[in-house]
């Protein structure tokens with residue numbers, strides 16, 4: 501029986517072989533994966549552990565924090581601060597950047613994360629996840645400031661997520677395709693179960709929160725309406741719809757079987773470009789989707805080309821099977 505490849509061996513071969521990653525980045529990814537294992541244990545405790553319900557505080561986004569949001573955030577901070585691979589961290593759950601303490605050596609990477617994505621699903625036992633993104637600290641940065649994090653998504657050196665579903669899976673890219681690792685709880689390691697993920701270019705499955713229909717911009721309304729017309733409409737085929745409410749779960753489904761995910765701008769809060777956060781939701785997911793042959797746009801431009809202006813800025817997200825994303829881009833261009 502061929503020996504299974506676990507995350508450590510996969511990363512060592514990436515470091516040794518193609519020189520895709522440095523030893524520091526290998527350590528960073530292993531530490532994040534270990535933190536995700538610990539988060540998975542907390543998630544799986546449910547009502548048996550003190551992990552459900554509200555934390556009684558709000559985050560910088562103005563959202564009520566769940567206990568697991570804070571637990572996951574603390575696990576990631578504690579796991580990553582001593583290794584010497586990071587200069588600083590940023591999180592959906594923290595107002596500003598978190599420099600590594602002087603008592604530890606400072607590394608060359610910046611880690612950004614949404615520690616617990618899909619928080620509205622925690623208390624109802626629906627799939628949730630952790631999203632992470634890795635940037636390099638600019639040369640001669642001196643003291644780490646928020647501006648060092650404001651790099652376009654195309655500059656990510658690694659990105660991934662851990663999905664806490666029926667299985668716990670780590671999905672990762674270091675810029676050479678997308679790999680999937682399934683947690684083997686008996687040996688406590690992530691085992692490579694899929695390499696070089698490819699998103700089918702076409703799909704008949706869209707993913708959007710339909711309750712916002714009346715608030716969407718015309719190109720999105722046009723696209724969804726045509727899907728709903730099915731085989732008698734302009735698309736000539738019936739479409740299916742899926743909306744989990746955890747970006748990690750919806751994006752994972754799309755990486756596994758195709759589809760198009762939309763959380764577009766809508767007129768509920770017209771001064772916000774969208775609900776999802778650019779730096780630690782849209783960018784890592786867009787990197788993964790592009791590495792798997794898909795596409796990711798805000799309707800007007802490639803998400804990975806957006807230059808951020810603030811740490812928690814939001815953006816409109818349309819990503820997944822290339823043909824559908826390109827059709828939506830065309831509809832946006834025609835409506836401009």
Ligand code: AHG
Pocket residue numbers: 592614616617618619620709745746747748763775
């Ligand atoms: P988070 O729980 O980290 O705030 O993210 C939730 C996001 C994303 O995971 C999901 O796609 C979206 O919110 C769901 O939004 P709606 O509840 O408005 O559908």
Ligand code: MN
Pocket residue numbers: 614616617618747781
């Ligand atoms: Mn999220």
Ligand code: MN
Pocket residue numbers: 569592614615616617618619
């Ligand atoms: Mn979150």
